[in-house]
Amino acid sequence: MRRPGTKRTTAPVRRRNATATRAAILTSARQAFARAGYDGVGVREIAKGAGVTAMLVNRYFGSKEQLFGEVVADIMARPIILTERTLNSPQGGEEMAAALVDLTSAEGQALDGFRIMLHSASSPRAAEIGRGQIEAHYHKMLTAALRGDHAPQRAALLLAFVAGFQVMRQMVGLSALAECPPKVLVEVLAPLFQQLWTGESRLSRPHQRRRAPL
């Protein structure tokens, strides 16, 4: 079925290559999980996307669950919104908001990490894997970067807002968010994120906030 044609150029079909095949499966799995979640996609479909048969998936990754774990770990390993620069910036909140709006405007796979998580939250096992990764990467980094009271809670709320925004804009597709010019969204979101970032809330009535003795 596959005729030789050109002999040494980059082959149109992948020649037998374990690492390349593994990578292809991983990519296909990431896209598939992002689209339909852990339960919504079958191993055969993932394999088809990588140009192999279903059994090879299990041969390389052991099981569907382990494959999912590798996909999540792989995608969360490289920070997207939380870059080194943002984490050390005093305006980190505003930068987060801008990046979030930007990344949810395009159709790229940039935020696949959260999307996979959200789409797979129905599977208890997948949710557990996701929580571990989120706490280990995003939440830990964010908490360390924040100053002031309740840093862990504020970090978690920042992540929650990222998730909620993505849910409503990309998954549910609320028209007020999906069909809104990015500029407006940033304008509204930035002060909120920045407020969580700095921990200052000069708005409502004064609380009895006891500052840490330090």
Place this chain on the structure above:
Amino acid sequence: MRRPGTKRTTAPVRRRNATATRAAILTSARQAFARAGYDGVGVREIAKGAGVTAMLVNRYFGSKEQLFGEVVADIMARPIILTERTLNSPQGGEEMAAALVDLTSAEGQALDGFRIMLHSASSPRAAEIGRGQIEAHYHKMLTAALRGDHAPQRAALLLAFVAGFQVMRQMVGLSALAECPPKVLVEVLAPLFQQLWTGESRLSRPHQRRRAPL
């Protein structure tokens, strides 16, 4: 197997009653969908929760999808967080925050509506049903209640934050949110919600915000 015993007192097992059985199935389905999402639960499981067999579910509701539609419509018909009082209050944002924290602290079925939506977002069909209900009920009401610029966007963001908070606290189970005293969460959340509610952002640098003429 069931001996008569007392003859006319309220029977321990439900006697044959179509409306009661229908209601029982609906309740069981709501709980099941909230726990595991549309794909995560089977008709047999829902039926078991109602004390009937799987076939009766389809007999009453036609199909699993129609059952899901009825559950979502039923649960979104009655407002939970967005009560009449909150919608007309100047401190609506703070009240929303308090109600949200309160409702995600208990294990009640109060916020099942959103939970079902979030857990079922992986099924395209279920997500579509959910979007329609959210836009028709929550978003419409909220937008009408808000004053100031970008009311639809702010309403959508309020909903997004509710969803994100619930995702991270109940589904992912981020420990910083799940194991945090409610008082602290309200303290941090209230100013944010209130800021979205009023549309004023006194924090960051002054924008060129043009107010509506009026």
Place this chain on the structure above:
DNA sequence: GGCAAAAGTCTACGAGTGTAGAATTATGAG
């Protein structure tokens, strides 16, 4: 008490799932 109709259950089917083990094919070294 008898009986039609409602209420509910039993059995089964076809499709889809994840995955284990055997069989097959291409690859690279001698």
Place this chain on the structure above:
DNA sequence: CTCATAATTCTACACTCGTAGACTTTTGCC
């Protein structure tokens, strides 16, 4: 060219899913 071996596929199994049709049990009415 030869051939061991890694890379890949084929076949099959046990399971769950949603649901259709036939069957059995209870209920209210005369």
